[in-house]
Amino acid sequence: xxxxxxxxxxxxxxxxxxxxxxxxxxxxxxxxxxxxxxxxxxxxxxxxxxxxxxxxxxxxxxxxxxxxxxxxxxxxxxxxxxxxxxxxxxxxxxxxxxxxxxxxxxxxxxxxx
Amino acid sequence: xxxxxxxxxxxxxxxxxxxxxxxxxxxxxxxxxxxxxxxxxxxxxxxxxxxxxxxxxxxxxxxxxxxxxxxxxxxxxxxxxxxxxxxxxxxxxxxxxxxxxxxxxxxxxxxxxxxx
Numbered sequence: 001x002x003x004x005x006x007x008x009x010x011x012x013x014x015x016x017x018x019x020x021x022x023x024x025x026x027x028x029x030x031x032x033x034x035x036x037x038x039x040x041x042x043x044x045x046x047x048x049x050x051x052x053x054x055x056x057x058x059x060x061x062x063x064x065x066x067x068x069x070x071x072x073x074x075x076x077x078x079x080x081x082x083x084x085x086x087x088x089x090x091x092x093x094x095x096x097x098x099x100x101x102x103x104x105x106x107x108x109x110x111x112x113x
Numbered sequence: 114x115x116x117x118x119x120x121x122x123x124x125x126x127x128x129x130x131x132x133x134x135x136x137x138x139x140x141x142x143x144x145x146x147x148x149x150x151x152x153x154x155x156x157x158x159x160x161x162x163x164x165x166x167x168x169x170x171x172x173x174x175x176x177x178x179x180x181x182x183x184x185x186x187x188x189x190x191x192x193x194x195x196x197x198x199x200x201x202x203x204x205x206x207x208x209x210x211x212x213x214x215x216x217x218x219x220x221x222x223x224x225x226x227x228x229x
Binding site for chain 2: 006031032034036042043044045046049051087089091093100101102103104105106108
């Protein structure tokens with residue numbers, strides 16, 4: 001069945017450094033790749049997404065890249081701040097019949113001040 | 114504007130009792146998911162409803178777990194004969210059914226279940 005693998009499970013960085021979280025997906029028909037951030041005690045919320053017809057997308061300090069050939073996509077956070085500390089989930093989905101969003105297992109990011 | 118609403122927000126139950134968890138999705142969202150999140154862990158997929166199609170129950174961990182969605186809106190997750198390992202936060206999410214696949218999932222605040 002469809003699967004999304006996410007690495008690393010835990011990531012600790014110094015404030016100001018960059019953080020990279022990587023995901024791979026199994027279903028080559030997947031065409032939408034959102035990223036969700038879950039702060040402690042709160043619900044996951046969408047922070048950025050990318051469609052399969054785009055290779056990279058940026059929004060201030062965060063960016064996502066997609067390699068369709070390798071079925072890899074990544075989240076990049078630059079100039080990390082303590083408030084970036086959270087659990088990040090990648091996901092993959094496709095449209096049409098049988099649509100379902102598949103989530104990765106999550107990455108717990110710690111940003112040390 | 115109402116988001117995804119879950120009730121109760123917290124539930125403490127005795128081992129062996131049955132519990133029902135409720136999810137009110139965003140109006141018009143035909144896709145509805147249930148996930149389980151144990152302390153410090155990721156999202157464990159439980160079940161997925163899409164419109165009038167048969168639900169995808171592939172993530173339900175045992176036959177003690179069941180879910181239904183009445184009228185294509187409200188969903189109830191039922192856990193029978195609860196066990197301590199059922200203790201977790203149960204998250205519901207809903208989304209529009211996408212023709213293209215580009216759709217955001219909106220999560221409820223979760224129900225924290227504690228089995229004592």
